[in-house]
Amino acid sequence: MIFKNKDLNMNRFLFLFFLIVLFLANGYSQPRKITIHSVKIEGNIKADTSIIHLNSGLSKGKQVSQDDIQKAVKNLWALKLFSDIKI
CATH class of the missing domain: 1.20.5 (Single alpha-helices involved in coiled-coils or other helix-helix interfaces)
Structure with a gap:
């Protein structure tokens, strides 16, 4: 027993x-996906805002994962125009 x-x-x-x-x-x-409600670019003095927007690959209404956000940051760093990037 x-x-x-x-x-x-x-x-x-x-x-x-x-x-x-x-x-x-x-x-x-x-992976968890989120929907982007807005894209705001601040503090830019070196590059055209549309260049930053296009290279990030992020746009309003797009569903993105954490990997997509990391890729956007990597793409922006590759431009070698920034001292800081926050998403």
Whole structure:
């Protein structure tokens, strides 16, 4: 009787463990996307605003992931026009 109880508890633990892992894996496999409501370029003195906007790849209404935002920052740094970039 004691062993059955231990086996039952172990089975419950394993079931819950794999269930939690499944939910966590599902959350990581689908990157969260956000919708851009506005694009505002401030403090620009060296480049045309449209150049910055086009190189970022970000526009109003576009759905983007964290990877898209990182790519936008990388593209802007590649222009070598800025001392700071914030998105």
